[in-house]
Amino acid sequence: MTTLNASTRRQFLTLLGLSAVAVSCGTTATGAPGKDQTKTLRYQGWAGQVTLPELAEDLGYLEDVKLKWVGNTISGPQDIQSAATGQIDFGGAFNGAVVKLAANKAPIKAVISYYGSDKGAYNGYYVLDDSPIRSAHDLVGKKVGMNTLGAHAEALLDTYLERSGLSQGQVGKVEPLVVPPVNTEQSLRKRQIEVAVLGGILRDKALAKGGIRPLFTDYQLLGAFSAGTYVMTDRFLAQNPDTARTFVTGVGRAIEWSRSTPRKEVIARMTDIVKKRGRNEEADPLQYWKSFGVAETAGRITGKELQLWIDWLAKRGDIQKDQVTLSELYTNEFNANRGGGAPSASPSSSAAKSGS
Known part of the structure; x- marks a missing residue:
């Protein structure tokens, strides 16, 4: 594996909001699993949202494992940074951010996908109805507001521009800007x-008001795909394999429950969770x-949802391909679900294996 030079390493860490000291914390998987x-x-939550682990706990799928909310996160990269440094026990982010963190030798593994894009859940790149922007080439010299840089929104923007035939020089003239999600619609209208870039609840509320139209969506661009994973440290997985298996399997069951349950029932359940937890939201x-x-x-993770962004980051020059070994980046060992969300036999007590 190629060693990063000091300058490049600092660039990567800055993109993720990490310090060299932070990444070095807890890098050794010591200790054996026991009673x-x-x-x-x-964990960290999201204001006004119910995460899959929170849903899994409410459904009873986490069994004797309990969640302890320590506050809300501001972004995926910040969440997985906190997991890598041991401030929380799991964190989730866009898979490109997970790859970046692993490229800096952070001791993490992706254990389960938790969000993605499909016909119901997607990020759209919206312009005003009277905007002259009709194609990728019209974005040259324009500002694109998104929640954070170096993550999902910027990656999909780059992919759209490249697939539309823009040169690297033209791509470099499109300006991605960080805008808080709650202010993004207002910034566009002003x-x-x-x-x-709007997704989920904020997207649908903006569309309900009217006056905007999509330039493209990530679902149109790539089809249905899992976009982000929860990660845990190698050390945590080695020391707490049964707990990790209960957690990952429970989250997987919650995913399948949300698919098979009528939408109104899912919304009612999540609304009840928000009301019960009392976070003033x-x-x-x-x-x-x-x-x-x-x-x-x-x-369950196939590997392709991570390889896509390994290739993207390497093409951008952010990493070299041999800095990350795909099979060491993720594991399905702790996901006992095989099909339809049904867990398989009893939990294993072995430590994490890569790429299973």
């Missing part, structure tokens, strides 16, 4: 940006929920 495996998992936007968008059964 004292933790049964409490610390013409502070020319394109707004608004539950009404959950009425717009349609899907978690995970492509594979029970969130």
Whole structure:
């Protein structure tokens, strides 16, 4: 594996909001699994949303494992940084961010997909109805507002521009800007940006108001695909394999429950969760929920959803392909679901194996 030079390493860490000290924390998978495996998992949530682990816990799928909310995250890269440094026990992000973190030798493994794009759950790149922007070439010199850089929204924008035949010079003249998700629609309507990346509840609320139209969506661009994974550290998996298996299997069951249950019932359940947890947040936007968008059964990872972004990052020059070994980046060992969300036989107590 090629060693990063100091300058390149600092660039990667800056993109992820990491410091060299942070990445080095907890890098050794020491200790053997035993009876004292933790049964409490610390995590970060999202305001006004119900995450799959929260849904799984409410459904009873986490069995004797409990979740401990420590606050809300601001982005996927921040969430997996917190997991890598041991501040929380699992975190989730866009798969490109997971690849970047692994390229910096962070001791993590992706264990289950938790969000993606399908006909109900997708990110759209929206312009005003009267905008002259009709194609990728019209984006040259324009501002595109998104929640964070170096993650899902920017990756899909780059993919769209490249597939539309723009040169690298032209791509470089399209300006992605960080805009808080709650302000993105307003920034578009005030013409502070020319394109707004909107997804989920915020997208549907904006569409209901009218006056905007899609330039493209990630679902149109790539079809149905899983876009992000939850990660845990190698150390945590080695020391707490039974807990990890209960967690991952439970989240997988929650994915399948959300697919097989009428939408109104899923929304009612999530609304009840928000009301019960008492975080002083608004539950009404959950009425717009349609899907978690995970492509594979029970969130099992195939590898292709990570390889796509290994190739993208390498093409951009952010990493070299041999910095990341795909088979070491993820594992399905802790996902006992095989089909239809039904768990298989008893949990294994072995440590994490790569790429199973």
